[in-house]
Amino acid sequence: MKNLIISSLFCIFIISSCTKDTNSTPEYNVNQQGKLSVEFDNIVGSNNLQLNTATYTNSSNQTFNVTKLKYFVSNFKFTNSVGAVYTQPQDSSYFLIDESKPNSSNLVFNLPEGQYNLVSFLVGVDSLRNTLDVSKRTGVLDVTGLASDMYWSWNSGYIFFNLEGTSSAITANNGLFQYHIGGFGGYNTVTPNNLKTIQLNLTARGAPIVKKSNINTPNIHLFVDVNKIFSAVNTISFNTTSIVHSSMLGIPLATNLAQIFTHDHTEN
Amino acid sequence: MTFKKRMFFMVFIVGILACHKDHVSENLELEIPPHFPDIQYNLKDNAITNDKFNLGKKLFYDPILSADNTISCGSCHIQTSAFTHHGHSLSHGIYDRIGKRNSPPIMNLAWNNSFMWDGGIFNLDLLSISPITNHAEMDETLPHILQKLKSYPNYPSLFKNAFGQDSITGTLFLKALAQFMLMCTSTHSKYDSFILKKTELSPLELQGYQVFKNHCNVCHREPLFTNHEYLNNGLSISSFNDLGRGLITSNVNDNYTFKVPSLRNLSYTAPYMHDGRYLNLEAVFDHYSYGVQPTPNLAPILKNRIPLDSNDRKSLIAFLNTLNDKSFLFDTKLSAP
The missing domain is CATH 1.10.760.10 (Cytochrome c-like domain)
Incomplete structure (x- = not known):
């Protein structure tokens, strides 16, 4: 009997330790939350992006400047070192990065303690939010407010990525270019879907350690290279592409868009 | 309960009723006639x-x-x-x-x-x-x-x-x-009264109703007089090449298609078509009789056109006039404040 009790206890010990292991590693308490930030640092090649004043050169050797850069990122998910996924709640999962508003590019999340090896997010606004009642479109999704220039009123849907500027290579419209990339797949008819999910492995350049006791908020520093919009997969030249206001015309740009986000480093 | 208290209590009740009544009269109602389908708006x-x-x-x-x-x-x-x-x-x-x-x-x-x-x-x-x-x-x-x-x-x-x-x-x-x-x-046309068996149509109107059922009802479906579809009715392509629904869906099969418009209040909504190219119904009838062009995505039903002779046209106009609804056009509730 004594043996049985001892072996039972041993079994229970093993079971309970196994269970614990699948949830967290000894140094983290998954029942506690810590802060984690994700920074979207907009660059052009090897230069920090400067609106209006700076001149850049694209892969077709055409010069341009940027007057506006705004884009939605949403539906954030973080995967920790034991494979558990933290999903940011829907109602606080939509962000509008605006180069003219420095505060908009640093997003802060509260999530369980752990080392996070993967981050994934959507560039744009998913089809569900794109079709919700107007009363649910608050904050950055308010089509009558913050999102008024990030919305196609004539073809109901959010613009996911909005890059505007001028180039001497463009003869029409005073050299203006407008790349409005959107298209969530259609409400009652199938239309082009330009939503892109970005998944970045953070281990090579530093996985963030989230702990309640952290003094500094760990920061995932992403580079967003605007120049890759012109070249990542498809070559986009101002000669043929200057005004893009439809989901179909945006497809080659959206393919490039999926490649412009890279993890540069993490500040722990 | 003293008399005074009783009076107070009664006034109180009347007050509640009055409030209640006011509240009810404040709410307008969207009228859904019995021969109409369910509304789409939430x-x-x-x-x-x-x-x-x-x-x-x-x-x-x-x-x-x-x-x-x-x-x-x-x-x-x-x-x-x-x-x-x-x-x-x-x-x-x-x-x-x-x-x-x-x-x-x-x-x-x-x-x-x-x-x-x-x-x-x-x-x-x-x-x-x-x-x-x-x-x-x-x-x-x-x-x-x-x-x-x-x-x-x-x-x-x-x-x-x-x-x-x-x-x-x-x-x-x-x-x-x-x-x-x-x-x-707009739900109070002569047609609506006829469908609800409150009025009769004249022989000419009934004849036009038959022409309508033979030729028009597939797309301009009763009682809203549209099937809510996007179709190409064979208009010649305009100078700026308006792709219509194709601009929305980026699907070539939708190029040159436009929403089938309702025929209600047709007498008051000239000119006709998405670009207002036809100034009167005669021009519209001419179009369907012999003007339909074989443009991409032409609605199959129009491939053989819709020949309408002068008798058809006369009776059809009589029927279409039963879709006019003056109570809607002159409803002061909808007029500029």
């Missing part, structure tokens, strides 16, 4: 009340919704023309800029689940944003309108009365405009 998210409707009406007729404060929604959607822009093939917006499409009627929108000639908008609440921001129409921005409304007399209190909130928000603005548009229902 009234649960925007229950119609007198105050919200009246606010929507004031906004609809207010030129401050345009960039230079010169035109209102009602400028191109005139009630006595079933809320179209009578006599204008293409409407002009501020600074006399000309649009690319004929101003469609605002009529029975509650039964629609997509809007505009190309169906690019899928929710009535979102509809107003398009003409307000369109460069060739009102060319205004929503944030600027909200700013203007906040600084105008009356609006803050009208919004507060209607929605019980101190702030004027874009959502409330759009919901109020939607309420006005929802109440623009």
